Amino acid sequence: MTDHEHLSAATPAEDDRSRERIIAPVIVSTRAAQGVREDHSAPIIAEFADSIGFGCRPPVIIPDGEGVLAALSELLVQVAPAVIITSGGTGLTSDDLTPEYTLPLLDKEIPGIMEAVRAHGRAHNPLASLSRGVAGVAEGTVVVNLPGSPKAVREGMQVLVDILPHLCDQVADLRQHDEWGTDGDR
Numbered sequence: 052m053t054d055h056e057h058l059s060a061a062t063p064a065e066d067d068r069s070r071e072r073i074i075a076p077v078i079v080s081t082r083a084a085q086g087v088r089e090d091h092s093a094p095i096i097a098e099f100a101d102s103i104g105f106g107c108r109p110p111v112i113i114p115d116g117e118g119v120l121a122a123l124s125e126l127l128v129q130v131a132p133a134v135i136i137t138s139g140g141t142g143l144t145s146d147d148l149t150p151e152y153t154l155p156l157l158d159k160e161i162p163g164i165m166e167a168v169r170a171h172g173r174a175h176n177p178l179a180s181l182s183r184g185v186a187g188v189a190e191g192t193v194v195v196n197l198p199g200s201p202k203a204v205r206e207g208m209q210v211l212v213d214i215l216p217h218l219c220d221q222v223a224d225l226r227q228h229d230e231w232g233t234d235g236d237r
Contacts, residue, residue, distance in 0.1 A: 072133040072219055074100040074107045075126050079139035079149050080199055081114040091201040092138040099208035103216055108132065115140050119152035127156065127190050133219050135192055136211070139199030141184040149196050150185045157187035157194065164195060164214065168207045172198075175206055188222055 076093045083090040093110035100107040108130070113122050119140060126135055140149030154160075164186035172179025182203070184196030193215070197207040219225075 072105045073130075074105050074134045074136055075130060075132040076107065076110040077119070077122050077126070077135060077137040078110045078112040079115055079119055079137055080112065081116075081146070084112050084114040092197075092199065092204040095201055095204045095208060096136050096138070099212050103212050105133065105215070115144075115146040116148055117152065119149050120156070123153060123156055123189075123194065127192055131190070132192055133222075134215060135189075135194045136208075137184075137194070137196045138204050141182045141196050141198050143181065143183070147183070150183045153185055153187075153194055153196055156189040157185070158189055160185060160187040161193075161218075162186070164211075164218075167214070168195075168197070168210050171210045172203060172206045176202075179203065179206070191222060193218055193222060 074096060076096045078084075078090050078093055080088075080090065082088045090110065090112055093107075093112075096110075097107040111122050111126070113119065119137070123135060123137075126132060137149050137153070140147045162185075165182075165184050168184070168186075169179050169182060172182070179198075182196075182198045184198065186193070186195040188194070195207075195211065197204050
């Protein structure tokens with residue numbers, strides 16, 4: 052039995068909560084929001100969500116810039132998904148502001164997630180180091196900023212699928228205290 056199977060098999064109530072986990076994609080792309088180009092990132096997020104038993108909402112597609120704060124805030128209040136994954140707005144142009152609008156919403160940052168995503172991406176493309184995305188928890192929802200290219204989203208999701216089930220368990224405090232230890236260091 053894998054760790055994931057062990058954790059998700061703990062109790063019927065915990066199994067029910069795991070099945071209800073939803074990922075909400077937020078696509079930050081001016082061209083996709085204007086209909087100039089088709090978004091290819093949200094289907095990748097949905098594919099990986101399905102592979103770990105998470106549901107996936109239809110994407111929110113917004114232009115680069117300050118609309119990120121409103122979109123994230125609305126999802127947190129109105130939907131409260133287990134995870135919000137943004138795609139886009141993590142680069143260095145003047146309207147790449149996704150991290151700036153994500154950070155004020157986070158109750159806790161999780162820098163190790165983005166370190167892992169960037170390290171994995173660098174194995175395929177040295178430009179992955181340029182992503183300024185952040186990750187953390189806001190009001191009980193995990194929020195992760197991925198770059199805008201579908202290739203970078205696929206690489207980021209390859210890392211996240213190994214992390215998200217356990218991370219969501221921790222955020223929801225779904226655990227037997229003796230499973231993770233009682234020393235309080237996690």
